[in-house]
Every structure is written in C-alpha cells, then in structure tokens.
Amino acid sequence: MTDQAQLLPGTLDLLILRAVSLGPLHGYGILLRIGQISGNALLIEQGALYPGLFRLVRQGLLKASWGTSENNRRAKFYELTAAGRRRLREETDSWNRLAAAITTALGVQPEEI
Amino acid sequence: MKFPAYLRSLAAKLFHRSQIADEMEEELGSHIQHRADDLERSGLGRAEAERRARIEFGGRERIKEECHEAMGGNFIDTLIQDVRFAFRVLRKSPGFTITAVVTLALAIGANAVVFGVLNALILRPLNVPQAQSLYGIERGSDKAINHSYPDYLDLRDRNRSFDGLAAYNVTPVGLDTGNNPSSAWILETTANYFEVLGIQPYIGRFFHSADEHGPNSAPYIVLTYAYWHSHFQDDRGVVGRVVQLNKHPFTILGVAPPEFRGTIMFVCPDFWVPLVNQEQVEGSYVLDARGNRGLLMVLGHLKAGVTPAQAIADLNSIGSYLEKTYPRDDGQMTFSLARPGLAGDWLGAPVRAFLTGLMLLAGLILLAACANLGSLFAARAADRSREVALRLALGSSCIRILRQLFTEAVLISLIGGAVGLWGSVVLLGGLSVWRPLPTVPLNVPVYPDRNVYWFALLLALGSGCLFGAVPVKQVLRTDPYQLIKSGSTVRLGQRITVRDVLLVAQIAICAVLVTSSLVAVRGLSRTLQSNFGFEPKNAMLLETALNMAGYSGDNATAMQKRMIDAVETIPGVESAGLVDRPPLYYGANESNVFTDQTTDLGPSHAAFEAMIYNISPEYFDAAGTILLAGRAFTWHDDEKWPRVAVVNREFASRIFGSAANALGRYFKKKDGTRTQVVGVVEDGKYGSLTEDPQPAMFFPILQSPSSQASLVVRSNRDPQQLTAAIKSTVQDLDAGLPITIKTWNQELDGALFASRTATVALGVMGVMGAMLSITGIFGMAAYSVSKRMREFGIRVALGAQRTEVLQAALGRAVKLLAIGSAVGLLLGILATRVLASIVYQATPRDPLVLAGVVVAMSLLGLVATWIPARRALSIDPLVLLREE
Numbered sequence: 001m002t003d004q005a006q007l008l009p010g011t012l013d014l015l016i017l018r019a020v021s022l023g024p025l026h027g028y029g030i031l032l033r034i035g036q037i038s039g040n041a042l043l044i045e046q047g048a049l050y051p052g053l054f055r056l057v058r059q060g061l062l063k064a065s066w067g068t069s070e071n072n073r074r075a076k077f078y079e080l081t082a083a084g085r086r087r088l089r090e091e092t093d094s095w096n097r098l099a100a101a102i103t104t105a106l107g108v109q110p111e112e113i
Numbered sequence: 114m115k116f117p118a119y120l121r122s123l124a125a126k127l128f129h130r131s132q133i134a135d136e137m138e139e140e141l142g143s144h145i146q147h148r149a150d151d152l153e154r155s156g157l158g159r160a161e162a163e164r165r166a167r168i169e170f171g172g173r174e175r176i177k178e179e180c181h182e183a184m185g186g187n188f189i190d191t192l193i194q195d196v197r198f199a200f201r202v203l204r205k206s207p208g209f210t211i212t213a214v215v216t217l218a219l220a221i222g223a224n225a226v227v228f229g230v231l232n233a234l235i236l237r238p239l240n241v242p243q244a245q246s247l248y249g250i251e252r253g254s255d256k257a258i259n260h261s262y263p264d265y266l267d268l269r270d271r272n273r274s275f276d277g278l279a280a281y282n283v284t285p286v287g288l289d290t291g292n293n294p295s296s297a298w299i300l301e302t303t304a305n306y307f308e309v310l311g312i313q314p315y316i317g318r319f320f321h322s323a324d325e326h327g328p329n330s331a332p333y334i335v336l337t338y339a340y341w342h343s344h345f346q347d348d349r350g351v352v353g354r355v356v357q358l359n360k361h362p363f364t365i366l367g368v369a370p371p372e373f374r375g376t377i378m379f380v381c382p383d384f385w386v387p388l389v390n391q392e393q394v395e396g397s398y399v400l401d402a403r404g405n406r407g408l409l410m411v412l413g414h415l416k417a418g419v420t421p422a423q424a425i426a427d428l429n430s431i432g433s434y435l436e437k438t439y440p441r442d443d444g445q446m447t448f449s450l451a452r453p454g455l456a457g458d459w460l461g462a463p464v465r466a467f468l469t470g471l472m473l474l475a476g477l478i479l480l481a482a483c484a485n486l487g488s489l490f491a492a493r494a495a496d497r498s499r500e501v502a503l504r505l506a507l508g509s510s511c512i513r514i515l516r517q518l519f520t521e522a523v524l525i526s527l528i529g530g531a532v533g534l535w536g537s538v539v540l541l542g543g544l545s546v547w548r549p550l551p552t553v554p555l556n557v558p559v560y561p562d563r564n565v566y567w568f569a570l571l572l573a574l575g576s577g578c579l580f581g582a583v584p585v586k587q588v589l590r591t592d593p594y595q596l597i598k599s600g601s602t603v604r605l606g607q608r609i610t611v612r613d614v615l616l617v618a619q620i621a622i623c624a625v626l627v628t629s630s631l632v633a634v635r636g637l638s639r640t641l642q643s644n645f646g647f648e649p650k651n652a653m654l655l656e657t658a659l660n661m662a663g664y665s666g667d668n669a670t671a672m673q674k675r676m677i678d679a680v681e682t683i684p685g686v687e688s689a690g691l692v693d694r695p696p697l698y699y700g701a702n703e704s705n706v707f708t709d710q711t712t713d714l715g716p717s718h719a720a721f722e723a724m725i726y727n728i729s730p731e732y733f734d735a736a737g738t739i740l741l742a743g744r745a746f747t748w749h750d751d752e753k754w755p756r757v758a759v760v761n762r763e764f765a766s767r768i769f770g771s772a773a774n775a776l777g778r779y780f781k782k783k784d785g786t787r788t789q790v791v792g793v794v795e796d797g798k799y800g801s802l803t804e805d806p807q808p809a810m811f812f813p814i815l816q817s818p819s820s821q822a823s824l825v826v827r828s829n830r831d832p833q834q835l836t837a838a839i840k841s842t843v844q845d846l847d848a849g850l851p852i853t854i855k856t857w858n859q860e861l862d863g864a865l866f867a868s869r870t871a872t873v874a875l876g877v878m879g880v881m882g883a884m885l886s887i888t889g890i891f892g893m894a895a896y897s898v899s900k901r902m903r904e905f906g907i908r909v910a911l912g913a914q915r916t917e918v919l920q921a922a923l924g925r926a927v928k929l930l931a932i933g934s935a936v937g938l939l940l941g942i943l944a945t946r947v948l949a950s951i952v953y954q955a956t957p958r959d960p961l962v963l964a965g966v967v968v969a970m971s972l973l974g975l976v977a978t979w980i981p982a983r984r985a986l987s988i989d990p991l992v993l994l995r996e997e
Binding site (some may be wrong): 026027028029035045046047048049050052054055056069073074075076077 | 136140141143144146147148150169170171172173175176178180182183184730
C-alpha cells in the first residue's frame with residue numbers, strides 16, 4: 001500500500017475518462033479498471049470517485065444509465081459522450097506534453113547544460 | 114454543450130430532489146455491495162466483508178454532500194436552507210424584525226414615491242410616437258414659452274428643421290350639450306396639431322390643416338377619451354353631434370385615444386378646439402397681433418438627422434429676420450429648445466430642481482436607514498458571536514456564515530421593499546387621480562410603471578447588501594476558541610468604530626432633513642403673512658365668463674355694471690369691484706411702458722414691463738388695496754374722457770422717482786396712448802408669491818372693456834350664505850350665465866400650491882429623518898448600556914454617583930449626536946439655498962430656524978436616550994453581580 005502514489009489534483013477526472021473510454025462501467029468497475037490499467041500504482045479513496053463522476057456528468061462528458069452488473073446487482077453504468085471523447089483526447093495530449101517536459105527537466109544531467 | 118447539461122442537471126436537481134437522493138443512495142450502496150462481493154470472494158464472512166467495504170468507502174454523508182455540490186444546483190439548495198433559517202431567526206426576534214422592516218418600508222416607500230413622480234414628470238416622455246425628437250420652442254434669454262400667432266406662422270413656414278410645428282393654448286370654455294351648461298378646460302390648437310404629433314383618432318376623425326380658413330372657420334371639437342367616457346358614456350354616436358360651445362354651434366369630430374391627454378403633463382384637458390376659432394372660444398381674437406403673446410406654446414418633431422443645435426441656429430436666423438422686419442413687436446428673438454410637457458423650462462426647471470432635490474433627500478433617508486440597520490445588524494452579530502463561534506468550531510466556513518447573515522439582511526430588505534412599494538403604489542395611485550385645485554384641471558398621472566418596480570427592487574437589494582456588509586469584518590475576526598473560552602468580550606474603548614461613523618452620518622443626514630423642513634415651513638408661514646397688496650380675507654370672487662353666455666362689447670359692459678349694482682344691494686356686502694384677472698391668478702398680463710418723452714416705441718426703448726389690470730371704480734375698496742395718493746376711478750372715466758391710470762408705488766418710483774411725483778404726470782402705453790397717472794396704490798404680489806416688487810398699472814374697465822372679469826365682493830357675512838345670495842341675485846339678471854363663486858383664499862390655493870406641496874413633502878421627509886435618528890440613537894445607546902451592565906454594576910458598587918454612571922453610559926451617544934447635528938445643520942444651511950427658489954422667503958439664516966433645529970435635535974436626543982438612561986440608573990449591583 002505504501003508505495004502507491006498520491007494523485008495529482010485534477011488527474012482523477014482524466015483517469016475516469018480513460019477508464020470509461022474502454023467500455024461502459026459502473027462506479028466500482030471504474031475503480032477496478034483504474035487499478036488494472038495503472039498497475040495498482042495509484043491511491044484512490046473509494047468514495048472520492050463519486051463527486052468526480054457527478055461533476056463529469058454535469059459537464060456533459062459522461063452519461064449514466066442503470067443496468068445490471070456482472071454480479072447480478074443493479075448498478076449505474078457510465079459511458080463517454082462525444083464531448084467526453086473529445087475532452088479525453090485533448091487532456092491526454094496536454095498531459096503527455098506536460099509529462100514529457102517534466103521528465104526531460106528532471107532527467108537533465110549537470111554536464112548537459 | 115456544457116451549459117444545457119448544467120441546466121438539465123440543475124432542473125433535475127430542483128424538481129426531483131428526493132428521487133436524486135434515493136438514486137445516489139442506491140448507487141453508493143451498490144458500490145459497497147460490489148466491494149463486499151470481492152472481499153467475500155477473498156474469504157471473509159459476508160457481514161465482515163460489508164463492514165470492511167463501508168470503512169474503505171469513507172464518510173458516506175460527506176461524500177453525498179460533495180456529490181450534491183458537484184452536481185450543481187447546490188446554490189439554490191443552500192439558499193433555500195439559508196432562507197428557512199433566516200425566517201426562523203427573524204421570527205425569534207420580532208421586535209428587531211418589525212423595526213427593520215418598518216424602517217426600510219418607509220425609506221424605500223419614500224424613494225419609490227419620489228421616483229414615481231420624477232419618472233412620470235421628467236424621465237417619461239410625452240405619450241406620443243417618437244417622443245425623443247419632440248421639442249418645444251422657447252424664446253429669449255428668459256426662456257419664455259409664449260409666442261404670438263404671427264410669429265408662430267413665420268417659424269412654421271420658414272424653418273427647415275422641423276417636420277411641422279403646432280401651437281396650443283389652455284383655456285376654459287362653457288359647453289352646453291343640450292340640457293346642462295357646464296364649464297370645461299380645453300386645449301386650443303392649430304389645426305395641424307394631431308398631424309404634427311402623429312396621433313391617430315380612437316373613433317371619428319381629427320381636424321386637419323385643411324380645415325382652417327381664417328377666423329371661426331373650424332367649429333370642431335375632438336374629445337379626450339376620459340371626457341368622452343365621463344360625459345358621453347362611451348357613446349360612439351357622438352361623432353357628428355353638434356353642441357353649443359359658448360353659445361356657438363361646434364361639431365364633435367372624434368375622440369382621441371385613451372393614452373393621449375394633450376401636450377401639457379399636469380393639465381388634463383376635456384377636449385381640443387381649433388385655435389382659429391379663438392373669438393368664439395375666448396371672446397376676443399388676437400391671432401393677427403404680432404405683439405400679443407398670450408400663452409401660445411409651440412412644439413414639433415425635429416426632422417430626421419437634424420440636431421437640436423442645427424435647429425436652434427435655423428430658428429435664430431428666422432428670429433433675426435423677424436427682429437429686423439417687425440422692430441415694434443419683436444424684441445429679442447433668439448430661440449432655444451426644451452422638452453415639451455412641463456411648459457418648457459418655465460415650469461420644467463423648478464420642478465426638475467425640486468424633484469432632484471427631493472430625490473436626493475429621499476436617498477439620504479435610505480442611506481440613514483441603512484446606517485441605522487447596519488449598526489443594528491452589527492450589534493446583533495456581536496450578540497450572536499457565540500452562535501457564530503460555535504458554528505465555526507463545528508466546521509462551518511466563514512463564507513457560509515456570512516452568506517447566512519447576508520441572506521437575513523436581503524430577506525429583511527426585500528420584505529421592507531415589498532411593503533414600501535405596496536404603500537407607494539397606493540399613494541401614487543391616489544396622487545394620479547388627485548385634483549388639488551377644484552377649478553383648474555391640474556392633475557398629474559404618476560401611475561407607477563416597470564421603472565418604479567425595478568427601482569424599488571434594486572433599492573431593496575442594494576440596501577440589504579449595504580447594511581448586511583457592516584458586520585462582515587466582525588465575523589471574519591471571530592476567533593471561536595477565544596470566544597467560547599472566555600464568553601463575549603466587548604471592547605468599548607475610545608477607538609472610533611464604523612458604527613460611530615455610521616451614527617454620526619445618520620444624525621447629520623437627519624439634521625439636514627430637519628433643517629430643510631423647518632426652513633420650508635417657516636418660509637411658508639412668512640409667505641402667508643406677507644402683504645399681497647390686497648386683503649383676501651372676507652372677500653369672495655365671482656367669476657362670470659360673459660363671453661360664454663354670448664355677451665360681447667358694450668353689451669358685456671352694461672351687464673357688468675348691472676351685476677355690480679345688483680350685488681351691492683345684497684345686505685352685508687360692503688363693496689363690489691371688477692377686475693379682468695385677479696392678481697396671483699395663474700399668470701398675469703404684462704405690457705411695455707414708455708416714458709412720455711419716448712417717441713420710438715420699439716421693445717428695446719421700453720422703460721420696463723408692467724402688470725396690467727382693468728378694474729371698475731370700486732375695485733380697490735373691494736380688494737382692500739390701499740390708495741396711497743391721488744384718486745381711484747369713477748364711472749365717468751369712460752371712453753369719452755382722457756385716458757387715466759392708477760399705478761403702484763414701484764411703478765411710480767421707477768418712472769417718476771416717487772409716489773408723490775407721479776400724480777398728474779404722463780406715460781405712454783405700447784400703442785402710444787398718453788396716459789395720465791391719477792392715483793398711486795401700494796405694491797403687491799401679482800404673478801407669483803416669490804417675485805420681487807413688480808410695477809403694475811390699473812386702467813378703468815370702461816376705457817378698456819373686458820368680457821372676462823371677476824367680481825370681488827367684500828363682506829363680513831358667512832361665505833356660504835353670501836354665495837347663495839350672490840348666485841340668486843346674478844341668476845335673476847340672466848339665468849343662463851355660468852358663474853363660479855369662491856372665497857379669495859380658495860382662489861389663492863392655486864398660487865400657494867407649489868410652496869404648500871414643497872412644504873408638505875419636506876415636512877414628511879423631516880419627520881421620517883427625525884424618526885430614523887431616534888431609533889438610531891436609541892439602538893446605539895440601549896445596546897451599549899446593555900453590554901456594559903456588569904461594568905456599571907461594579908462602578909455603582911464601588912461608589913460611583915448617578916451622574917457618573919449616566920455620563921459613562923450615554924456620554925458617547927450624546928457626543929455623537931452633537932457632532933452629527935452640527936455637521937447636519939451646516940450642510941442643511943447649504944442645501945436650503947435650492948429651496949429659496951420654490952418656497953418664498955426660505956432662508957436658513959433665520960435665528961428661529963437655527964434655534965428650532967437645535968431644539969429639535971436635542972429633543973430627539975432626549976427621547977432616544979430616555980429609556981437607556983433609565984435602565985442605566987436602575988442598576989442594582991447586587992442583583993447584577995449575582996446574575997453574571
């Protein structure tokens with residue numbers, strides 16, 4: 001548990017969008033999917049997911065509908081809207097740029113200056 | 114894309130609140146179940162798995178709260194919560210709530226009323242199409258609104274700036290529709306009036322330029338909707354009917370639409386008649402006299418693209434042509450433009466100045482009320498500091514608490530605003546149907562419109578935010594731990610606090626109001642006591658419009674003589690005299706006067722302009738005007754004898770040096786007639802009560818007959834009996850003669866109307882200001898006494914004297930009162946200069962006024978501090994110390 005990284009502010013939304021982009025999921029499923037695709041490297045408080053989900057629905061990036069889960073329970077499933085897909089693309093690009101820049105900056109050796 | 118989604122979510126949130134809460138509950142529950150399923154698969158028992166799942170999930174209520182917030186619509190939720198809470202809190206302290214609501218209702222109501230009047234008279238244009246380009250034409254440097262008809266014709270035909278120019282005039286007439294002769298007020302207009310204004314008839318048709326073919330060629334009537342409604346019962350068959358106007362047949366052409374009631378805002382005419390029929394309507398025809406400037410006003414729409422400045426230049430070039438062509442009649446012919454409706458700047462300027470001043474005062478009242486409520490709120494916030502501290506300690510944010518306080522403030526101000534607005538709507542409705550003077554169609558429709566409602570709403574919100582903001586700093590400074598530990602600590606050092614400043618400002622404002630209302634009241638009472646140059650007491654005015662009954666020329670003069678003789682035989686009547694237009698009766702006739710040596714009688718060579726009165730020999734006796742030298746007229750001063758005049762002292766001293774010098778000397782009238790002065794009378798008031806001494810000249814009515822004259826009857830008898838006696842006497846002479854009989858004092862109501870209204874308005878403001886300062890000082894003193902009860906108890910226990918306690922308790926309040934009053938008095942003295950133009954003899958440099966303000970403010974202070982002082986003195990240290 002201790003080697004899990006804290007989330008940077010604002011990145012949870014991006015992770016949710018990414019998780020849902022791979023197929024409709026309910027809340028718990030999203031959590032599992034994030035764990036799966038990040039190699040369980042991120043620490044996410046379970047309840048903290050939901051305000052994020054409601055916010056994304058409000059922004060029109062996700063849409064929700066009730067269905068039945070693999071465990072045969074009623075659950076609310078989320079999927080991307082067109083706007084959500086667009087947003088995911090943009091955010092991914094900008095994250096990549098940011099990450100590349102930070103990685104480069106941190107990787108610089110004294111002799112390279 | 115984002116916004117509609119937000120709106121949907123907001124709407125869903127608002128309309129399906131419980132459903133959403135249920136769904137959220139179900140979703141979170143489902144999450145926990147899924148997690149528990151996983152944990153169960155890893156080998157835990159179901160109960161243990163669910164417990165674990167719940168713990169891992171985190172604080173469910175907090176998350177729900179965050180979800181609600183994330184969903185939007187939270188603002189409304191919180192608002193509803195805040196409003197509910199505010200209602201509960203306010204219900205718990207009804208005294209505070211009622212004080213605050215009443216204060217605000219009065220302040221906002223006063224503002225709404227003043228604004229309503231301002232809006233109706235000044236902001237709202239005349240109700241005609243394209244009112245923005247409609248202008249009235251004024252003449253000369255003193256902005257005269259009256260023009261002569263020939264001048265009007267030149268302006269109309271020679272200008273290149275207006276789409277058309279119309280002229281109009283107000284006058285009374287007698288109307289007989291078959292059985293009941295009654296008098297009515299009409300607008301006499303040029304026939305193009307309705308075309309120029311672009312008004313369409315409601316039924317029938319209007320008269321047009323094509324209807325005019327010289328004197329008495331257009332005997333037509335267009336009714337106002339109101340008159341048609343009240344006198345013809347909405348009868349559509351009225352079109353084409355012939356009625357008797359001053360005994361002449363006139364045809365009713367049509368009815369104007371309900372929203373159009375002429376081009377003078379404060380006059381509601383009964384109908385319109387073409388000006389070319391002036392002889393039938395007014396009894397004399399002066400439309401061909403270029404020098405005769407009655408009350409003919411001119412207005413028109415500017416052509417598209419023509420600026421007012423261009424139009425003025427255009428008019429002025431016509432003016433200089435007129436000056437050159439008609440040097441005898443046309444003096445200074447420069448022109449300016451003004452908004453029509455308030456008779457140009459003649460009435461418009463003082464009305465505007467007065468209403469603006471009143472609006473300012475009303476604004477000050479609202480400010481004072483806000484200052485008042487601000488300190489009340491601050492005091493309340495201090496009292497509630499424990500509650501605030503508790504809420505802060507329990508994790509509420511500062512913003513949330515401030516929001517709550519603001520909600521309370523705005524709620525109070527909205528309730529107060531609603532009550533105030535309701536009151537002002539009632540009052541404005543009453544004002545709109547009010548006809549202050551029975552004989553004149555004076556009436557101002559000041560029905561509130563959307564502007565007034567918006568204004569009141571804005572004021573309410575603004576003042577709520579204003580006084581709600583006062584305790585902000587206090588709340589932000591609150592340190593919950595300190596407060597809960599040590600109880601409320603009140604710092605009452607010598608530091609000047611915001612509340613002190615507010616109180617001083619408020620008292621200063623109130624002192625301004627009190628000063629101005631006292632100045633106005635004093636001015637009015639002086640006006641009433643001043644010398645009018647006649648004695649209105651014990652005098653009746655009998656108005657006989659002989660022209661309305663078909664008399665004219667010698668016929669009229671003979672009838673007048675018979676009336677005087679008949680009235681003088683009534684028992685108790687001391688004297689009766691005729692005057693063509695009583696002094697102080699809505700405007701006066703004036704004419705140029707020349708010295709005897711002057712040969713060129715152009716306007717620029719005139720000695721001065723003097724008031725003209727045509728009177729019968731007994732007039733001075735009847736009016737109570739004192740003859741200083743020489744003689745009054747006799748019935749022998751008729752057309753066969755040399756022209757004579759009686760002048761007033763001002764006239765005599767201006768042209769002959771002194772009253773004694775004037776007797777037997779000559780002057781020239783405008784038409785060149787040499788006139789001998791045979792008598793000199795005292796000065797008086799002629800045009801208005803506020804005028805400087807004016808020269809006046811009196812001519813024998815036999816040498817210049819007038820069919821429109823009032824009979825002044827002096828008698829000690831009871832006015833009602835006398836009225837009946839005069840009526841029957843006159844009707845014995847001619848049963849068809851329309852007459853109105855009033856006491857002269859009633860007649861003067863018209864002349865005093867402006868200053869009375871101003872005085873009442875200012876008086877109301879002054880009383881409101883005084884009430885506000887009482888509550889303000891009371892609140893402050895009561896609060897500081899209640900906060901320092903323990904301290905006073907200790908002081909008394911240690912042997913403090915009553916005076917010392919009193920000083921400690923109220924010294925500050927009294928000091929603030931003194932400072933505020935002094936500042937207010939100074940400001941008031943500066944402000945009342947404006948008043949001088951409306952209320953005659955209104956001067957703040959009057960020891961009585963100054964003393965009055967000081968006494969009034971001291972009294973206010975005494976009343977306001979009485980109860981707190983009693984409370985401070987009644988302290989029993991034993992009881993107090995035991996309780997705390």
